[in-house]
Amino acid sequence: MSPSESTDAPHNAAVVDNDAARSRDSARPGRLQGALFQSIGDAGRAELVERRLAGAITGGHLRAGERLPSENDLARTFGVAPTTVRESLLALRGRGLVVTRRGRNGGSFVAESTDPVAHARTALAETSRLALRDMGAHYAAITAACVRLAARRAVPSEVQKVRSRLNRLNESDLEQWRSTLDDVQIELVALSQSARLTREQMRLQAEMSPMLRLIDADEASRSAQHALLLSVVDAVEAGDDQAAVAATERMVDAVIDALIDLQSHTR
Amino acid sequence: MVTTTTATETAARAATIVSQYFSVPIAALEVKAAQLSAELAGSGRFGELSSHQLDALVEPHALNIVALSEARVYGAGFIAAVGLLADERNHLSWWQGDEPKRLLLAAQSVNKEHIDYSELEWFRVPMETGRGHVAGPYVDYLCSDEYTITVAAPVHIDAKFVGVAGLDLLIDSVERQLLPQLAELGASITVVNSVGRVVLSTDARHATGDAVRGGALAELARTACVGVALEIIAE
Numbered sequence: 490m491s492p493s494e495s496t497d498a499p500h501n502a503a504v505v506d507n508d509a510a511r512s513r514d515s516a517r518p519g520r521l522q523g524a525l526f527q528s529i530g531d532a533g534r535a536e537l538v539e540r541r542l543a544g545a546i547t548g549g550h551l552r553a554g555e556r557l558p559s560e561n562d563l564a565r566t567f568g569v570a571p572t573t574v575r576e577s578l579l580a581l582r583g584r585g586l587v588v589t590r591r592g593r594n595g596g597s598f599v600a601e602s603t604d605p606v607a608h609a610r611t612a613l614a615e616t617s618r619l620a621l622r623d624m625g626a627h628y629a630a631i632t633a634a635c636v637r638l639a640a641r642r643a644v645p646s647e648v649q650k651v652r653s654r655l656n657r658l659n660e661s662d663l664e665q666w667r668s669t670l671d672d673v674q675i676e677l678v679a680l681s682q683s684a685r686l687t688r689e690q691m692r693l694q695a696e697m698s699p700m701l702r703l704i705d706a707d708e709a710s711r712s713a714q715h716a717l718l719l720s721v722v723d724a725v726e727a728g729d730d731q732a733a734v735a736a737t738e739r740m741v742d743a744v745i746d747a748l749i750d751l752q753s754h755t756r
Numbered sequence: 757m758v759t760t761t762t763a764t765e766t767a768a769r770a771a772t773i774v775s776q777y778f779s780v781p782i783a784a785l786e787v788k789a790a791q792l793s794a795e796l797a798g799s800g801r802f803g804e805l806s807s808h809q810l811d812a813l814v815e816p817h818a819l820n821i822v823a824l825s826e827a828r829v830y831g832a833g834f835i836a837a838v839g840l841l842a843d844e845r846n847h848l849s850w851w852q853g854d855e856p857k858r859l860l861l862a863a864q865s866v867n868k869e870h871i872d873y874s875e876l877e878w879f880r881v882p883m884e885t886g887r888g889h890v891a892g893p894y895v896d897y898l899c900s901d902e903y904t905i906t907v908a909a910p911v912h913i914d915a916k917f918v919g920v921a922g923l924d925l926l927i928d929s930v931e932r933q934l935l936p937q938l939a940e941l942g943a944s945i946t947v948v949n950s951v952g953r954v955v956l957s958t959d960a961r962h963a964t965g966d967a968v969r970g971g972a973l974a975e976l977a978r979t980a981c982v983g984v985a986l987e988i989i990a991e
Contacts, residue, residue, distance in 0.1 A: 558860050566860040642967050644951045654875070679895040682953070682965030684903045687895045 534569050539577035541567070546586045547612075548699040549605030549664075557587065557597040609699040613752055621752070625745035628693050632674075632741065633734045635690055636721055638681035640730035648726035651676045655722060658715060666711065667702050673718060677725060704747040713743055766943045767979035767990035773937050774947055777930075778890065778984040780826040781923055782907055786888060788817040789909040789921040792834060797913045807844045810836060811858065814849040821923050822856045828929035830900050831859070834911065835873055836919040837883070846873065850899055852924065859899055879920050882910035886917070890984050893927050893955055893965070903927045903965070905955075927964060931956045944991040946973060955986060 532540070545551045557563065560578070564571040578597055581587040589597045616624075639648075655673045659665055671694055678690045704710045717740035724732035795813050799805060814834045821832035831852025841847050850859040873879040876898070878891035888909040896904035908922040938945045939958045946957035952968040968974050968989075978987040 562858065562860055565857045638965075642953070642965055644953075644967065644969075646951070650875075675897055679897055682893070682895060682903065684895050684901065687897055688901055691897060 535573045535576035535580070538563070538567050538569060538574060539580045542577065542581060543584070543586055544695075546581075546599050546603055547605060547608040548695060549702070550695065551599050553599055553601050553603050555599045557599070559596065605699055606702060609703050610755070613700050613703060613748065614755065616752075618749055618752070621745055621748055624693075624697065625741050628697060629738050629741040631686060631689050631693060632678065633737045635678040635681040635683065635686045636725055636733040636737050637730045638683060638686070639677060640725045640728050640733040642682050643680040643725060645726055647680055648677075648722060651680070652719075652722050652726070655715075655719060660711070663702070663705050667698060667705055670714065670718065671698050673722075677722065680725065700748060701744065704744070704751055707747075710747050714740070717743060763943065763990040764977070764979070766941050766945070767977075767988045769941055770938055770945045770947075770988045770990060771979050771981045773941075774934065774986055774988065775981045775983050777827060777934055777937075778907070778981075778986075781821070781824060781829055781925065782888065782890070782983065784821055784824055785832075785907055785909050785921055785923050788821060789911050792817055792921060793911045793913055793918070796911070796918060802913065802916065802918065803839055804842055805840060807836075807841050807847045807849070810834070810841060810847065811849050815851065815858075817921075818849070818851040819856055822851060827925060828933065830902070830904070830924045830926045830929065831856070832921075832923040833859075834919055834921050835879060837917055838874075840918045848899070852899060873920075878906040878908040878922055882908045882920050883917055886910055886912075890986075893949065893953065896924065900924050900926060905930065927955065931964070946989040946991075948973075948978065948987050948989060950985045950987075959991070 542551070542557075551557070557578075558566070560571050560574045563574045567574070578587060578589070582589060586600055586603055587597050588600050589595070651673055654669065654676065658669050674694060675687070675691060679687045681687065705714075717736065720736040721733055721740060724730075724736050792813065796805070799809065799813065818832040818834070822829050831850060833848065833850030833852075836844075836847050836849070838845055848859055851857065852859055874883060876891075877894075878889060881887075881889040881891065888907070890905060890907050892905040893903055894906075896902060896906065903926065905925045905927065906922050907925070908920050910917055911919050911921050934947070935956060935958060938947075938956075941958075944957070944959040946959060946962050946968075947955040948968055949955055952974075954962050954964055954966045954968065954973075956964055962973065973989050973991075976989045976991065978989055980987050
């Protein structure tokens with residue numbers, strides 16, 4: 490209930506004295522002020538850079554052995570001083586995620602020993618069922634909003650390009666299999682023509698994708714995910730927004746169920 | 757005295773405004789693409805160039821385009837074809853932002869480093885046709901992360917395709933710059949792209965991104981803009 494509807498105000502206040510009602514309302518704390526005064530955290534800039542890079546490494550978005558951009562390039566991109574980048578790289582070296590080599594072909598590299606699957610297994614074991622379901626609810630809400638718009642706005646030739654990508658899904662390389670599925674999902678969502686929703690989807694996809702690799706090992710799970718995503722593509726191509734939303738919700742439910750199953754078997 | 761103009765005349769005037777707006781960045785990009793191909797031809801054989809050398813060649817041209825005063829360009833650069841560079845397969849030599857910075861990996865996102873550019877319209881069409889192309893509007897999840905139109909031109913060395921030079925125009929900027937000019941025409945003007953998607957409209961009911969198909973606009977005549985694959989619907 491919004492403050493203007495609260496029961497202690499006279500029912501006809503807005504009619505009787507509009508201005509008085511408005512000034513009374515503005516004096517009351519609104520629900521949204523709760524968000525305003527939430528903790529903004531006190532992580533230093535180096536810690537934020539470290540967290541960003543660590544997330545990319547443990548999530549497998551930066552691969553073992555991959556060369557990181559130079560300190561100066563990273564500093565420019567993140568909009569921080571080179572010393573801040575150096576500090577965060579030092580911390581990442583301390584955690585064993587990054588190694589630095591000297592010499593002509595030197596630089597910082599993702600440590601060969603990093604294993605995104607092991608990181609994902611730890612993350613899954615440490616996440617409660619409640620948090621998994623809530624992550625699913627968030628993911629489903631954003632994805633459903635995207636495919637609803639995509640079904641209304643995309644032209645068939647655009648959806649067919651996404652479909653042909655999905656048709657080339659290759660079971661022989663599981664890492665490639667997951668990254669193709671991620672790409673197809675992002676491309677589908679971009680057809681919503683909404684930049685904000687697409688950015689949010691990419692953030693969620695990057696968060697969930699490492700965990701999803703754990704259920705990809707199971708062939709039945711892979712074919713179920715493939716079939717469900719295909720049904721979303723079908724609905725978007727047909728311009729059927731309700732079917733696209735329903736198929737998306739089925740897909741997310743199946744994935745979260747599989748994660749919870751896996752979690753209860755390995756605990 | 758106000759003279760009455762027909763919808764066709766208004767559409768033609770709107771088409772001229774839109775063509776002129778896009779002609780400046782398109783012409784600038786073509787000049788830069790030609791300069792770049794000459795410089796690339798003089799800097800070593802296909803497959804021998806390093807990404808670092810390429811960036812040094814591209815940077816001044818990219819910054820020059822981003823600084824264009826006539827149209828607000830968000831980002832510009834060059835995307836090498838597979839095989840041009842000795843050290844990287846998918847190299848983006850791209851500068852963007854209000855204080856242009858070279859675009860690096862986006863650690864928060866998925867798979868940007870592993871994208872096959874030949875799947876993307878702004879790369880594929882110039883590669884296949886050998887001619888410039890205006891792609892979008894589309895959500896550019898690779899570079900700008902915004903709703904974008906990309907102008908692209910192929911770059912060749914001795915008739916061999918070596919990559920695509922491009923620039924990004926954010927629809928947000930296009931709307932700010934074009935809408936006041938189109939609104940002066942007095943009629944309801946809607947700019948649509950080649951797949952029938954609304955780019956912008958003076959009529960607030962026609963939302964950017966919406967498909968024309970199935971709506972009231974679908975029945976109306978369209979007037980093509982010269983030099984850019986956009987069309988005008990005047991009501």
